[in-house]
Amino acid sequence: MQIANNHVVVLHYTLKDNDDNILDKSDDGSFCYLHGASNIIPGLENALTGKATSDNFSVTIPPEEAYGVHDEAKSQDVPRDMFPPEPEVEAGMQFNAQGPDGQTVVVTIKKVEGDTITVDGNHPLAGVTLNFDVTVVDIRDATAEELEHGHVHGPEGHQHD
Numbered sequence: 001m002q003i004a005n006n007h008v009v010v011l012h013y014t015l016k017d018n019d020d021n022i023l024d025k026s027d028d029g030s031f032c033y034l035h036g037a038s039n040i041i042p043g044l045e046n047a048l049t050g051k052a053t054s055d056n057f058s059v060t061i062p063p064e065e066a067y068g069v070h071d072e073a074k075s076q077d078v079p080r081d082m083f084p085p086e087p088e089v090e091a092g093m094q095f096n097a098q099g100p101d102g103q104t105v106v107v108t109i110k111k112v113e114g115d116t117i118t119v120d121g122n123h124p125l126a127g128v129t130l131n132f133d134v135t136v137v138d139i140r141d142a143t144a145e146e147l148e149h150g151h152v153h154g155p156e157g158h159q160h161d
């Protein structure tokens, strides 16, 4: 079986930046996603198309096919009172905020100066080239319900209440 749209794929992966720092890794092959449903970044999804179980490969993905380039326009100064009084806001903290299309975006505090706080709405991995080492652990057909929902169900996937 080769990876194609509407397959559920289980992966083992290690993700590093260009300085060999490990940014993320799967827990013993437990990462799974629905191929063709934009569950993962486009560069990785494209690299996986046509791969088979036990294939192991490395792929380098530029920011444009990963989490986007760093966009200075996504940095803005906001007044301190936009944040709850507690906890103390410090550079490096991350908050969930609502993006222009209603989606949840992570904003990072860049700078606190008096009552002015500079927030950065870029994804933490924006502008970062990603180096994946990937092993394909398993491939199966998605169920009708998974296709309808656009994500994987079951022990390794999305759990519904």
Ligand code: ZN
Pocket (backbone or CB within 6 Å): 149, 151, 153, 158, 160
């Ligand atoms: Zn679902």
